[in-house]
Amino acid sequence: MADLEEVFKTLVDESTGAGEALVSRVEGEAGAAQAGSIGFAFKDSSGNVILPALTADGKIPVDTESAAGTIIRGNATVAGTGGVASDVVVLTLTVNEVYNMADYMGAASRIAKWEIVLDDNGSETVLDTFITGPGQFSFSKNPKNLEFSAGATGTQQLILRGTALFAGTDLHGRISIIDKP
DSSP states (O other): OOOOSOSSOOEEOTTTOOEEOOOOOOTTSOOTTOOOOOSSOEEOTTSOEEOOOOOTTSOOOOOOTTOSSEEEEEEEEEEEBTTBEEEEEEEEOOTTOEEEEEEEEEEOSSOEEEEEEEEETTEEEEEEEEEEBTTBSEEEEOOSSOEEEOOSSSOEEEEEEEEESSSSEEEEEEEEEEEOO
């Protein structure tokens, strides 16, 4: 008859130093007080390895209420003047704050050029540009990596600026940013 005991033990009992074999478990069986190897794990706030508690549906619970930062939004519509840039949405920023771009959108029924502009006390930096027109009358983006800081002094603004290439076009815009703590 074959020997059922493992020759090479994969776990060690810390108190005795003795090797122990893994206990075979089938998915759905109780795992309490069983020796086993965890393929992946999580850490609690003290750095201890834990297995995640699941919801009744077997999913990992996610806390979306404690998302870091304060959301700041603005939206507006202005009448476009052919070839003249118009500030559609202007968000006032707090000096020395760090912001993360959540999303922005620009729409016009005719060709328009759009810019996302960071105004640091009169010194402007274009963060992004896009065009709308026939075939794509609106454009929206949720950038994942657009972080910026407001300057240290003076007026600090984030501007969605649109330039309608032809008169008679309304410019519709929206910006959402997150003021990081």
